[in-house]
Amino acid sequence: MSNALVWFYNDLRLADNPALVNAIESGKPVIPIFIWDENDSDLHTGGAAKWWLHQSLDRLSNRIEELGSKLIFRSGTPKTIIQEMVDDYDVSSVYLNRRFEPHIIERDNDILEGIEHEISNGNLLFDPEDIMTKQEKRYTVFTPFWKNCKMQTEPHEPFAVPTEIPAPSEFPDSLELDEMKLLPKIKWYTTFEKKWRPGEEEAKRILIHFLKSEARKYGKQRNIPGIRGTSRLSPYLRFGEISPNTIWHESKPYDNPGTEHFVREVGWREFGYHLMANFPFLANRALRENFEDFPWRDSEEDYTAWTKGMTGYPIVDAGMRELYATGWMHNRVRMIVASFLVKHLLIDWKKGERWFFDTLVDGDFCSNNAGWQWTAGCGADAAPYYRIFNPILQGKKFDTAARYVRKWVPEIADIPNESIHAPWELSEAQLQSYGVTLGKTYPEPIVNHEFARKRALETFDTIAPKK
Numbered sequence: 001m002s003n004a005l006v007w008f009y010n011d012l013r014l015a016d017n018p019a020l021v022n023a024i025e026s027g028k029p030v031i032p033i034f035i036w037d038e039n040d041s042d043l044h045t046g047g048a049a050k051w052w053l054h055q056s057l058d059r060l061s062n063r064i065e066e067l068g069s070k071l072i073f074r075s076g077t078p079k080t081i082i083q084e085m086v087d088d089y090d091v092s093s094v095y096l097n098r099r100f101e102p103h104i105i106e107r108d109n110d111i112l113e114g115i116e117h118e119i120s121n122g123n124l125l126f127d128p129e130d131i132m133t134k135q136e137k138r139y140t141v142f143t144p145f146w147k148n149c150k151m152q153t154e155p156h157e158p159f160a161v162p163t164e165i166p167a168p169s170e171f172p173d174s175l176e177l178d179e180m181k182l183l184p185k186i187k188w189y190t191t192f193e194k195k196w197r198p199g200e201e202e203a204k205r206i207l208i209h210f211l212k213s214e215a216r217k218y219g220k221q222r223n224i225p226g227i228r229g230t231s232r233l234s235p236y237l238r239f240g241e242i243s244p245n246t247i248w249h250e251s252k253p254y255d256n257p258g259t260e261h262f263v264r265e266v267g268w269r270e271f272g273y274h275l276m277a278n279f280p281f282l283a284n285r286a287l288r289e290n291f292e293d294f295p296w297r298d299s300e301e302d303y304t305a306w307t308k309g310m311t312g313y314p315i316v317d318a319g320m321r322e323l324y325a326t327g328w329m330h331n332r333v334r335m336i337v338a339s340f341l342v343k344h345l346l347i348d349w350k351k352g353e354r355w356f357f358d359t360l361v362d363g364d365f366c367s368n369n370a371g372w373q374w375t376a377g378c379g380a381d382a383a384p385y386y387r388i389f390n391p392i393l394q395g396k397k398f399d400t401a402a403r404y405v406r407k408w409v410p411e412i413a414d415i416p417n418e419s420i421h422a423p424w425e426l427s428e429a430q431l432q433s434y435g436v437t438l439g440k441t442y443p444e445p446i447v448n449h450e451f452a453r454k455r456a457l458e459t460f461d462t463i464a465p466k467k
């Protein structure tokens, strides 16, 4: 009998995996495969995410073995490898979950042409084409988009983990996981190991724990970076270790506003994918065309200070250091640091997008792009260009007790709460009493807030549509 191939990609789980379910239901023996494509990696998997991917594949491969099968690892051009499976291993059909990155869709269409295949929606609650306005147009504003989603037929109940994956008479050759060389040579990821446990079992555990404990307080706590007020499920969703359907259905019994708000945020992820599916050009440019002519500043010095968390603005520096140390950053702080790069420093949002992509364990092509375009004011439903986050007020409002800043910027930890978000306002003598010398132990602000705000407004005005 011929074989069915399950081509894993961003769906590294056994539970609620429609591609896997459909392959098993075909009645054929199943070959599970993961293909590492170095060319794709440049665009789609940053350094931190590669660490995650390695761990995630390790877990998935063990679980697949427990079900009597084997996850085949290959590295190279997917077209050649899939063709080899068809020619040499009697693969007659390929099963995969739908992908949304424009160049991957193009690549897959080319690979699968002439090969029997079935593509399922495994990673979104709704197919983007199903969510249209009454005028058959695509949504570019979140609230009506989400309202429409909620009127659709409910996402299906998650599929159970299969009890067995029928094995082929012969498995194709496979690389060892290490041979795909996903882990960087320099072990800068050791700090990640302390924070994260990738894998679908952990994803489910986190979800259930979150729903039972913090979710009901989500509305109040989600903006406070110094506490654990959000789920931290983003890297698990990024690699498909948990499906949004699972989140949807597991959340249902918890009928409270906090949990509803949490599911709505999963809707923002959905919105990012919806935008990319409908406007594939977003991969390379802003939704608002006038941003193409924006006179970005080209300051390597300022950019480096931002990446290293050395801008002199404590909340910005805390965020950038959290990102580098853990591969993750709180959503409120993502907005603050992104706004700082784009508006205070006038550095192209695409540079920030790239840096996030390299350093986030949840670096997701659609959500990251949407987040940056939103902050820059050039995307869908975006923050207006004249909305410039004030990093001092944001710090005071959302990190009032300064737990977050003290954790990530310990060199200013002795400054009292009321001054810690703007240390330069203290006298030299006061600073000294807290063990701080600006410009030596902690940087002076790299740009004055009022000056930066005025400069940003004037510069953004040059591209604002004329009334």
Ligand SMILES: Cc1cc2nc3c(=O)[nH]c(=O)nc-3n(C[C@H](O)[C@H](O)[C@H](O)COP(=O)(O)OP(=O)(O)OC[C@H]3O[C@@H](n4cnc5c(N)ncnc54)[C@H](O)[C@@H]3O)c2cc1C
Pocket (backbone or CB within 6 Å): 222, 230, 231, 232, 233, 234, 235, 237, 238, 262, 265, 266, 267, 268, 269, 270, 272, 329, 330, 331, 332, 334, 335, 338, 356, 360, 362, 363, 364, 365, 367, 368, 369, 371, 372, 375
């Ligand atoms: C500039 C910028 C870049 C971003 N880049 C990414 C990225 O690369 N990958 C990524 O997953 N998220 C990104 N986000 C969105 C958001 O910051 C993270 O999803 C969130 O911080 C993850 O934490 P959590 O899992 O605790 O979220 P929770 O608050 O627990 O939310 C649950 C899930 O909903 C989704 N979600 C929540 N908020 C958003 C949002 N604003 N946009 C899209 N999805 C959301 C995530 O999948 C998240 O895991 C970005 C936001 C900004 C402003």
